[in-house]
Amino acid sequence: MQLNTMAALNSRQLSKRSLWAIIAAVLILAGINYKIYQQEHLLANGEIILFELAPVDPRSLMQGDYMALNYDIARTVSRSVDQLSNTSNNHDGFFIVTLDQNRIAQFDSLYNGVALTPAQRLIQYRVRDGRVKLASNAFFFQEGRAEEFEHARYGEFRVNQAGQLLLSNMINKDFKRI
Structure with a gap:
């Protein structure tokens, strides 16, 4: 039992x-x-915005079927973040950009809660190990297309009103999707 x-x-x-x-x-x-x-x-x-690519270590530019990415605007954001003495090594925040006639994002300032003008966009960033990170630092592509992507000049992102980014394409100097 x-x-x-x-x-x-x-x-x-x-x-x-x-x-x-x-x-x-x-x-x-x-x-x-x-x-x-x-x-x-x-x-x-999401609204389309472009970030100009900054040079990366050529040894890591193309690794297999992806390319390492760095953005010119991330360096500018990093300098602004470094000027703030009250920020920790790892934190999240927002910055403000204005788009030029080609939709290339131009850094305005770090976001401090002030209302944006209709021409401005809010962009989220993360600082990890002292480096500013945007949505993605790599772009994956089909095998055998590395030579095409060597000509990338801009990263095309989709952004929502909350400032969240998603990398969607690579763009060449003529503003054509690769």
Whole structure:
């Protein structure tokens, strides 16, 4: 009799654990799918802005089927962040840009909560290990297309009103997608 009671308790505990594991898996999958939906929405509806590429170490420019990226504007943001004495080594923030006639982002200032003009855009940045990071520092492409991407001059981003960025394409000097 005691053995049957123990088996029944273990069976109930196991089924409760299984139920919680299933609930956890569903929540994780829902979160992942929501994140994918957000990225797809940004890609489809985000405003296009361009960041001029800055030189990178030529040994790491093309590595396999991706290219390492650095942005000219990130250096400017980094200098402004360095001037603030109250910022930690790792933090997130926003900066303000104005777009020129070709949609190239020009740095205005770090964001301090002041209302933006219609010509200005809010851009999110992250500082990690003392370096300013934008949405992506690498661009992946199809195998065999490395020579085409050697001519990239700009990174094309999609940005939403919250300043979130998503790298969508590489652009050449003639403002054509590669």
